[in-house]
Amino acid sequence: MQATLDDIRPSRRVELPQRLRKRKRGVSIQTAAIMAILFAAGLVLICGREAPPSQPETQVVAAPPPEWTDIAHPLALFDLSAPQFAHLPQDYAARRNRLGGGRQDILTFGRLDGGDPFFRLTLYRVGGEAVPDVPLFVDLVRAAAAIDLAITRSANPANLPTRFGPLETADIDLAAGAAMAVPCLGFRGAGLGGAFRLSGFACGTKARPMSRPALACLIDRLEFDGEGGDPALARYFVESEMNRGRACAGTTRAPDPARANWIDEDDAPPPLRLRKMR
Template identity: 40%
Template sequence: MSLILSADPPEISAISARNRVFWRGPLRAALLYCGLSAGLTVALFTAAALVTPTGRSPVRSEPGPLPGSPWIDIVRPFQIYALSSEFGREPTTFEAQRHREGGGRLDTLTWGNLNSDSTPYLRIALHRVGRESAEDSSFFVQMVRQAALFGAAVTRGGVSDALATRFGTFETADLALDTGQTSTSCLGFRFASDTPALRISGFACGTPARPVDRQTLACTLDRLDLVLSGDDQELGRFFAAAETRRDPRCAPGRNHQASWMDGAAPAPLRGVARKTRSAR
């Protein structure tokens, strides 16, 4: 038995070769087209993600919330400090806060309007320090921070010097407070006591026609009184001891200058003095 091998005729082999060549070209072209299309699609999506459309603002990550203030507002606080001076009898605003962790109390009293050229401005902050740490910074830095609390900026500051009062020596300096509406010449001041732990600071600003001088500020601070100390006997003893060191030049009397705020001389602090003594 013989094995017969069949072979394609030459014409058929030539046709098959031509078909393979024909289909191989389009297949390569199709694969190349698909690859280019996929690459172009990826490039377009990448560009769309990177380029911001016209008329729309780029999305920016917002900063995280600032840490909460350590101070909590006291609802309907009792005014434990009083002051009757050339800036007026009753404060224009009064607020008190309690330290969230340390338990200290911060009383802030203001007179007048800093944006007004016709009236003076006085701001006094009294911090009865509790278990929290008291602010320890330079005079100028403290003034800048305190001014920022009520929307003002310290644009000029002089060299601080000592100011004697019945409570002790205050540090004070000439400053300029700018609110964006007005720029006012003021005296910045601060005082620190270790026993009791008490910090007093603020600003006293006059008018263009009548700036505040250091004697006026000293007498203003001299008339700061404690209305009621409550259970804080150490604070009561501090004000009682300062009572004997009042400056005679600051005592209310016939020659006392009229108030800037209402044009009338303030009355002597008889009621406040009685309350202060009973509180002690």
Template identity: 40%
Template sequence: MRSIDAVSMVQAGLRRFGPGLARAAAFGRIIGARLAAIDLVPFLITSADRIETGARWCMRTGRHLPARLGITGAFAWRCAAALAGIGLTAALVTGLAAKDEDQLQLASLTLPATNVTEQPGTSPRRVRTAAMAEDWVAIPRPTAVFNLEAPELGREAPLLEARRSQDGDRREDLLSFGSFAEPKPHLALRLATGEGAAAGARSFMVALATEAALRGLAVERSSAPAPIETRFGPLETADIVLAAGAESRACVAFRTPPGEARFAMSGWWCAAPRPGDRRQLSCLIDRLDLAGGADQELRGLFARSELKRQAGCAPSRPSRTSSLDMDASAPALRMKTAGTEPARIAAELPKPRPRPARRQP
């Protein structure tokens, strides 16, 4: 009964809408016939002629407009090229920034899923990302943890700034040797220690531009990153041109690749009077040493890296981590007592010779 009712309903609908569908089909056939009768070739030719005429008018106007404004043709082309370069640079920076933001958003979206898949009975592991400014606390009077002595840096003490995270798990020391504005060697070195020291989803160029902006500098040009080897592992490096107002210098930027290392570094090296090279930078990094106040894990890392130090890149003074193994105990001292010392001295004194007997007259 239901199938018969459905068939009857369909037939009733066809009888009701049949005349309208027939008129729509007839109207479609009329429109198709009219479109088929139109010759598109003359229309296309006319459109091409109009486009060519408009292009010629633009070329004549663009050719005579700089002369009327008192601008030479070469200067106008340079201005156009500069505007095109600025536009492409802005598009590139925007794309890189959007890529970093997408990676951070994806990381935040996948964080709950990572916590769900953890094994029962294990402590949850915190995911470290690039720390914001509000996550750090400045250390008013920091104690130097690292020391770097090299002939290229002179004898002046570096400027030291330090900060720590709110939870106390991380610390960053910023060492600045020399001045960027003065024509002498300049080294900006940021040393991060603790959990997630090498974490970060930013690309090399975006991280470099951000760190340079925090120090009042701008990155004018840069090359593609290339790795170099140091005693602390590989570093990403790139030839860059830094500018501070009208002053610009050729430097070499570097950073530790993102990973799970508890010790990382970044910054740039600007030599003088000649541009610095990667071999010189690698030797500077190999001269890095501990000054004091480091924990057991950091001292062990520096002690193990002594075997990877390049020949000729040792510091002027012996390293505090090169002579002793940090995991071994110091040898016991030999103590002297006051009771045994006089006996030993008396035993070592020469015995007096016997005098010969004198003859009686």
């Protein structure tokens, strides 16, 4: 008789000892527990981790164009003939307001060095732009900073009569860089209902500061040469001829050349000679 596969297969399964079976089962449970702990820890780390902060978008914002633009080779609309400034460097500049079309003409005589007179006059024909109302001291500080000067001292303002109406004036000390400050007068005034403004600095020398009567006479010498382009301003200048002070009164007058440096006199009006009207 030939043996079959069933005849040689064991009739019962060979089982491991009970001690080994428990050990095998115990290892599997322990491993599963460790894997569960690791998985849970991984979830905590993933869920607790903050998302990296988003980088803000960089926006390139172009700087706005300047409010004022210089006028190259401007036509001189104003003239100030002062013999005491004849030997000093002079400059005439003008600029236009980009927003409202107003124009500023700036006349500068001399340099702020304390040895010679220094006079800077800004004539502002206001256009459609807004002009904020600020105290005199704020106006003077801004004007000084625009030309790299600094006001180191300022006194209370007082009014000074001129042909263009009263000027607000204040005694100030004006300094250029680290140089010693020079005593000056800061001033401003307005006409045409605020549509025409004049302001600036008037400095004599350290030995003899600019006096208020001398400043009034300087302002009275101002002439307008752009009649055709601005009839209202031209009429304003003509009408102002009637408002000249007694120290500089009469028709267009000038100091005697023999005493051209009357600016250094002790507030005394200069001897006058009549000059034919233009």
